[in-house]
Amino acid sequence: MRLTFASYNIHKGVGLDRRRDPDRILGILREIDADVIALQEADRRFGTREAVLSRQAILEHSPWRPIAPNGAMTGRGGGARPASIGWHGNVLLVRREIAVDAVGAVPLPTLEPRGAICADLRVGQARLRVVGMHLDLSGLRRRHQLQAICDHVERCAGAAPTVLMGDMNEWSAARGAFRGLEEGWRLLAPGRSFPARRPVAQLDRIVVSGEWQVEDLGVHHSALSAVGSDHLPVWARLALRPA
Template structure:
């Protein structure tokens, strides 16, 4: 647990598929990923592909590097000893933000998939965050979105709620968007994949009616274009 941060009227969240730390030059460089996170400067970050896929599924970003190179700490998901995430999904919070609750969620899947969630002492009324990486199959994405949206809808009755991650959706009006759209507003920060010449709007952020979006976008820099095959997306919120 961390001491509660002072209440603030606005906060920034970000989502970033870090491609297991492997950049467009095919080098695995966790320090480069951390430098991109410092460029973005969000209060809360949901990561995808944050763990290696095989073996012990060790974290791509060693905890000592996170804490020595950034102002972030990982939300402790308590899954595997060497992992930071759950099926590659992880949450980082800026030091001083209280983590009041955290959990992992099993969802219907064809490939190994999961969702991570945390309740944070951030904003006027606290914040619940869901981080996800949806399936490549459209049918399974719809099933996953339905399950996640149902859980997040229950969470928003208690506090403001944000969902974010790599939805793996190329279409503008897909079934998974319809499922989420029953309860949440879907932001379109812009194209974020592939990082050098982004075309796909795969990385998305969603929010409930208790939050007002002040701005959102894709973080573009020379470093971000090299660090992963995705660019980070971000959104700044205030109470509605």
């Protein structure tokens, strides 16, 4: 089984031209054409914090569907709201033919609203787990948050090949949050993704469990992605190792 995973901080849909353009974001996602996508900053900042990309637009103009944490639409804890399609601005999109067994919100230790989404998926007979996240600007809190996510994955029912991805706000692979990654996790470096105009930092990362073989990975550069957000999308094409 081969799947492409992508992560994109869409900056609330506001591009470098200061225009909020959901259609442009959808166009960028169609260019990437990943099977599973994690979005960050996918809600508006104020008011009802409605989703930048409407559920209807995603269903009508893309091959994906948004999957929300179970019970997320209740707004419990302030992370999800009726007009949102995710949790604290994190959204997971999956191709419609991919089965979704479970979706849950992962509360993170922080002083400001942060969170992650964990989903158990099925492609044919193969099970996999994916987590989309947006970590803190504080190095200490980032480390605690990544540890909380890894602990959550460990507590999930049944082991499964896992992909963690998102805007991890970590400038160094050798220090900070990634130092605490336990054996069995592999940190991928698709490339520099921030700031979009002249990328110097690899803030957007993908972490995989040992069952995955990396076939290709990179940063998505295009005319649209150059102005669509302050981040560039990152992606990885992965295959499950033979059992």
